Amino acid sequence: MSIASAEIIVTSPDRNFVTLKLTTIDGVSGLGDATLNGRELAVVSYLRDHVVQLLIGRDEGNIEDTWQFLYRSAYWRRGPVTMAAIAAVDVALWDIKAKTAGMPLYQLLGGASRRGLLAYGHASGKSNAELFESIRSHQEQGYRAVRVQAGVPGLKSIYGIASNATSAANPGVRYDHEPAQRGALPAEEDWDTRSYLRHLPTVFEAVRNEFGPELPLLHDGHHRMTPIQAAQLGKSLEPYDLFWLEDCTPAENQQGLRIVRQHTTTPLAIGEVFNTVWDFQQLISEQLIDYVRAAATHFGGVTPLRKAMDFAAQFQIRSGFHGPTDVSPVGFAAQLHVGLAIHNFGIQEYMEHSEATNSVFQQTMTFRDGYLHPGDAPGLGVQLDEQAAASFPYEPAYLPVSRLHDGTLHDW
Numbered sequence: 001m002s003i004a005s006a007e008i009i010v011t012s013p014d015r016n017f018v019t020l021k022l023t024t025i026d027g028v029s030g031l032g033d034a035t036l037n038g039r040e041l042a043v044v045s046y047l048r049d050h051v052v053q054l055l056i057g058r059d060e061g062n063i064e065d066t067w068q069f070l071y072r073s074a075y076w077r078r079g080p081v082t083m084a085a086i087a088a089v090d091v092a093l094w095d096i097k098a099k100t101a102g103m104p105l106y107q108l109l110g111g112a113s114r115r116g117l118l119a120y121g122h123a124s125g126k127s128n129a130e131l132f133e134s135i136r137s138h139q140e141q142g143y144r145a146v147r148v149q150a151g152v153p154g155l156k157s158i159y160g161i162a163s164n165a166t167s168a169a170n171p172g173v174r175y176d177h178e179p180a181q182r183g184a185l186p187a188e189e190d191w192d193t194r195s196y197l198r199h200l201p202t203v204f205e206a207v208r209n210e211f212g213p214e215l216p217l218l219h220d221g222h223h224r225m226t227p228i229q230a231a232q233l234g235k236s237l238e239p240y241d242l243f244w245l246e247d248c249t250p251a252e253n254q255q256g257l258r259i260v261r262q263h264t265t266t267p268l269a270i271g272e273v274f275n276t277v278w279d280f281q282q283l284i285s286e287q288l289i290d291y292v293r294a295a296a297t298h299f300g301g302v303t304p305l306r307k308a309m310d311f312a313a314q315f316q317i318r319s320g321f322h323g324p325t326d327v328s329p330v331g332f333a334a335q336l337h338v339g340l341a342i343h344n345f346g347i348q349e350y351m352e353h354s355e356a357t358n359s360v361f362q363q364t365m366t367f368r369d370g371y372l373h374p375g376d377a378p379g380l381g382v383q384l385d386e387q388a389a390a391s392f393p394y395e396p397a398y399l400p401v402s403r404l405h406d407g408t409l410h411d412w
């Protein structure tokens with residue numbers, strides 16, 4: 001057996017996706033997700049110009065060896081472009097292996113450890129009234145956990161708030177949960193950490209008063225605080241019993257998390273921008289976080305994600321895999337299989353894909369009563385309609401930037 005062909009498919013049903021399709025000489029094909037939001041074509045080039053020719057003729061069954069070959073032969077290790085490209089190959093090979101075995105991927109990873117994966121959705125609102133409406137509508141859709149993002153008085157437009165900015169390229173189109181907007185330039189948003197730190201606890205107090213103590217609530221700080229500011233926020237949110245506080249500070253400086261940890265018992269989740277287990281080494285071994293936010297797509301695939309979670313399990317750290325719409329249905333399915341199989345699953349972020357996206361990627365995945373399940377079809381359970389994909393050509397889109405009142409560039 002060997003890999004006979006490799007195709008890279010770029011499609012933009014309402015956002016850009018990059019998919020790798022590998023086919024064996026026996027005609028079995030597998031899909032891998034290589035989508036890197038706002039930098040998609042860099043991964044296309046990495047795959048097309050430097051990787052696919054290395055794959056032809058390789059034994060598709062030797063997934064670990066192919067992973068090590070791509071990682072080590074590049075010499076230049078890690079980085080989001082490299083690791084998204086390797087992830088696409090890895091996930092496509094797992095899809096092929098599971099299809100060949102006639103089993104859903106989670107069976108090859110050890111079988112199901114639970115009936116379904118607890119999911120959380122994104123509730124948001126500029127005002128508390130809007131936010132309550134959004135939380136209620138998520139509960140009606142079955143969600144049993146919600147992420148809460150709120151407007152801040154004095155700030156026009158911030159990440160994660162549905163009713164905020166409309167894009168210049170698509171006037172009238174709600175920003176919703178997708179931060180990358182089509183157009184030639186990134187959108188500019190504004191930010192003020194002191195206002196945010198004052199306001200957010202009042203929002204969580206109001207939400208707890210309205211919805212009671214049971215509902216698991218999450219919040220994303222999106223890298224915007226210094227360690228001591230993150231410590232202040234974690235402390236001030238303690239009365240509202242968060243499931244987690246996400247990306248409270250950029251974790252390039254991992255020692256910064258020691259400061260946060262010293263001051264607050266609010267659980268912490270980090271890692272959506274990480275691309276290897278090395279990025280988690282200190283955070284996991286020093287028990288500075290509670291949830292691993294990696295996504296299969298940006299982390300080199302199923303193979304290293306499983307290894308990172310086995311390492312995390314020694315420290316009772318659980319999964320909280322990144323599930324934004326920029327992880328394609330292929331990447332999402334891959335991590336659902338991992339989440340179903342591992343013992344230390346925590347929660348799965350779920351931002352539903354659009355109808356157009358679902359018409360390109362047909363999925364066996366289900367969301368019922370607040371729980372996700374990848375389905376029982378052999379492989380990942382995702383099929384790509386290549387004709388539909390071709391009808392949505394690539395469109396440039398950028399993630400936003402954020403500035404403070406004096407114009408200083410800040411994390412968004």
Ligand code: EZ4
Pocket residue numbers: 037177179220222272324325326399
């Ligand atoms: O901003 O995936 O928790 N989720 C997030 C995401 C990220 C986007 C960036 O492409 O922070 O919405």
Ligand code: CO
Pocket residue numbers: 220222246247272
């Ligand atoms: Co996030």
